[in-house]
Amino acid sequence: MSEANNAHNVSYLEYKGQYKGLLAWIFSTDHKRIGLLYLYTMLFFFSVAAILGLLMKTQLIAPGYTIMGPQTYNSLFTLHGIIMIFVIVVPGLPAVFGNFFLPIMIGAKDVAFPKLNLLSWWFYIIGILIVLTSQFMGDGPPDTGWTFYAPYSFRTPTNVLPAVFGAFVMGFSSILTGINFVVTIHRMRAPGMTWFKMPLFPWTLYGTAWIQILATPVIGITLLLIVAERLMGIGIFDPALGGDPILYQHLFWIYSHPAVYIMILPAMGAISEIIPVFSRKTIFGYKAIVLSTLAIAFVGYFVWGHHMFTSGMSGRALYTFSFLTFLVAIPSAIKVFNWVSTMHKGSLQMQTPFYWAVSFIFVFMIGGLSGLVLGSLATNVHVHDTHFVVAHFHFIVFGGTGYAFMAALHYWFPKMFGRMYDMNWANLGWGIFFIGFNTLYLPMFYLGIMGMPRRYYDYLPDFHGGNIVSSLGAWVMVSGIVIIFANLIRSARHGEKTTEKNPWGGKTLEWQVDTPPTLENFEEIPTIEKGPYEFED
Amino acid sequence: MTVHRDDLGDKMGMWLFIFTELLLFGMLFVVYAVYRSMHPEAFKLGGDELDVVMGTINTIILLISSMTVAMSISAMQKGNKKLALTLLTITLIIAVVFLVNKYFEWGAKFEYGFNPGAPELLELGHGTILFFGLYFIMTGIHALHILIGIALFIYVVWQIRKDKIHQTDYVWLENTGLYWHLVDLIWIFLFPLFYLIH
Amino acid sequence: MNSGASTFVEGVDNAFIFILGISFFFLIGITLVMILFLYRYNEKKHPKAVQNAGSTKLEIIWTVIPLALVMGMFYYGYVGWKPMKRIPDEGVEITANARMWSFSFRYDNGKVTDKLYVPKDTAIILNLNAVDVIHSLYIPAFRVKEDMVPGLANNRMWFEPTKLGSYSLFCTEYCGLQHSYMHTEVVVMEPEEFWTWYADTTGVALPVEEGADLALLGRQIVESKGCLACHSLDGSTIIGPTFKGAWGSNVPVITQGQDREVLYDYEYVKRSIYEPDYDIHRGYRAGQMFSYEGEITEQQIELIVEFLKSLNE
Amino acid sequence: MSEEKHHIVSYRTHAFVLLALLVLTGISVAITQLEMGPMNTLAAMIIAGIKAAIVLAWFMHLKFESRFFAFMVSAVVVVFLLVLLVTFFDYSYR
Ligand code: HEA
């Protein structure tokens, strides 16, 4: 190995390994490169799915046929949902920022199983490709919604199989990432980093990883049963053969509810990193935040039934689930209060990542509080499967996970690429995006309360007003997103170079290593003495 | 890059993987429990159709194979490569015998038309359809795990021969052993639930 | 919005007000506090942060108070919902049938309608039935919704309308292509008016007058039963084979695994409607069309046939 | 980095464990041939649970591993049982 290629002082971006060009990336086992692989894949598919969302909103701008027919619309929201959930927000922050920063933040040179890590990206890509084949094969794109409810999912003649199977393969990716992270966190923390000296982002990844491990197999087997049902007519969920379609919903949500916490926990972790740094203040209530993370991960496993309040479950199950749902809201509330308290008497640095973090809290509150409306039995019966739910989950998935993703991207961008983005464009993009976002989704709450069902290609004229506003909002938001992405992409390639180790003044380990990090992150593994957010008075 | 080795970490990874498998089967057990609670009679009658003798034989040999694997780890720890290899070969043979038995068992069920979608089965009522649907799915996925186990054993035997797995580095053997015990664990529950209910 | 249209509205709306009230309080409160902080503790105004690592007392306060509040929410939600599950013994029982993609309502005296007609101030008990996939019956004005699950025994819902008028009724469980067109209306009538309507069973047997346009009547049936969702009139394939030019043709079908040809005649149409999976038109899938036995009378089939014939002209 | 000590389980112990498992299998086959109604399943499940515990403890070395492993396994079992329980809040009261 030549001197210039020494693993200790060459940046991971420039390191020359066995392969060249693209291969040096897709066969790299370096956790940082894998993180970026995920990032690029996600940005691409996010754009695809976002355009689908935009097309749907355009269709909904007026009742009746606007730009597409019902079959197209139905397959659009199916693909939109599948991509957004399984490709973007479930892997989301763990796969991108977790891979990149978890080892650095706990003082390790890589994750526990680097090869497995690469394998997991491959599973991910293969899964996506399988899902995509469903769009182009003979019987037409699947039209089941991302929930694949039985018995529709095996009655419809469309290509449900590849979509289901692709999601199944992506499940493996998620499981492998989870296993990797748990072992990494248990075994590879730097000397002196006790559990309660670990930064909060790794903590949330730890909670998330456990959910990934314990919940993902459930969706795996459920999707396999759908495959068996379609191929062999086995009858497990087919009412005509005695199966119970409601059992399918149980199994589906036993995974998919915990999955929403897979989406939000790392997002909360990223926010918990950003807020103290830009407040120049140690995080308020570190232990409370850690405990609430673990509480969400655990209790979140037992509330799945709140998606099925009108499905024909027994009354006793209904109020049990409603009760548990309210319990799981408390830890989220605790986090919000702690974040806001962290800002109290801080010295707030008004910079792009902080804007994203603060607006995250705002939209997350709207999303979360609307979740309370959904969690209560009487109100859920009225708004279930209406646009109220659509508004809830866009606010909390896009508003929560999406905003946190953007916050994290703007926060860690200089470290990842060794370049800085243009702050003014970034702030402008954020502003337009924020306005568009609220114009797009707030009217959906109103539409839902008025009774407009979701997954409706066409609607009664009564609902026209809200839809116009909402559709216009979508276009405003696109302009914002285009500015943001254009700025980031331009900056990643031509932005101002920087080797400044710590542009924001953070205290966690990733800000103590080189920018961009060297191949092995640390020349020498540091010994940790202080907590992660010890800012001086 | 420095290769770092952490046997305990590797073992932990394997356990985590085993948890995913446990939950995967766990959900099938949930499905089973639900349908059994709905159709208790049909599940009893279905159980009568299964061959207890065959099931018991398979249980016994699977337990034996679990012991041989466990012993082979002890042998490896003591540095007795030959014994370890012999024990693993026995395990492999038992695994194959298990599958052969399963083949005949399934074959008989197909003959009677208990396989999913068979017109005879469709006439037997909902409970029976569900029972046999679950029987094929659950024992099928179990058999798939046996196949994977066989592949893993072949790999491990090969590595032991090449001395890649040896007295001080045998975590692969240990993890394969763990996997095999998982297969056994699941069968421990499958067996009474399908064969023994009356 | 349509307040007071059923007895449930009050309970549900109370829960709404309670939860939304608290939500707005916290949302606005916390947002204002954040904005205040952004202003007060901006680095320009407040260059030196004051460290504070937390306070157990505060943590307890903001665990306990929200906990109490959400328990309140749970309570209101429970109270508003409980009566929906307490189905009374006395009331007008109607069987609601859902299929891709239409509702039909069958009354005790055999009357079948597309719209749901109900008397005011009377408990209405709906027996929910779905033929093919899950549908869901939703009447926003009454604040009721319940899934219609195929094969689920004893699947019922109830409500008591308290205001005259007609209200939208939607299918809210995604059920395929025409899910968004699967809606109809509930008509609430004065009880006397309802019972007169109910007693008038002339609609059960169609009054086919001399000289009526039979094909047109057939067309109306085909439209109201939702056949056109799957069968086109212009020769294109939607989900099932087109009706255009079908009458009198020889249809290649698969009957219990056997290939054969049958003549598209009255018998064939009747069998296709009552036992759709007996003959499967080659190239189409079984299990898409479900039997209309009990929903379409033989007399109606005759009219449908007249309509099919008319498509050949 | 293999600083942990390895506990070597003797062949004899393994043989005893197998013997125990086989005896339990025998008992469960015998017991379920009796007519005891729902108790059959209960008995069979209890025996299966004991067998599983034995396999976990000896064959899978949980007894000799750090306590954390046993903790993880029990946590997973608890989660699974709770899921089963909560599911039956629906099915027992339909
Ligand atoms: C990131 C993902 C995410 C997250 C974190 C959540 C969080 C929550 N969700 Fe959401 N949810 C989804 C994603 C998510 N959800 C999706 C995708 C769907 C639809 C799936 C589909 O059908 O397609 C859905 C659907 C959904 C339903 C089913 C709706 C229906 O179909 O009828 C329900 C019902 O209870 C629900 C409830 C909740 C609750 C109570 C929370 C809570 O965890 C929220 C907690 C947060 C707060 C409470 C706000 C912050 C706190 C304060 C501001 C302090 C004040 C607080 C108090 C006084 C308590 N969600």
Ligand code: HEA
């Ligand atoms: C992460 C999750 C996520 C995100 C971000 C979004 C984003 C959007 N969604 Fe989302 N949506 C879901 C998850 C998400 N959605 C899910 C799970 C469902 C349920 C599906 C189901 O029912 O099964 C759903 C359903 C759903 C519906 C309901 C369909 C129905 O029930 O009838 C609608 C309707 O308007 C909609 C619209 C939108 C819109 C307009 C956006 C927009 O916010 C997108 C806006 C962004 C852009 C338009 C960006 C454009 C970007 C570019 C052009 C890129 C430029 C690129 C470079 C420079 C590289 N979505």
Ligand code: CUA
């Ligand atoms: Cu019927 Cu939607």
Ligand SMILES: [Cu+2]
């Ligand atoms: Cu949920």
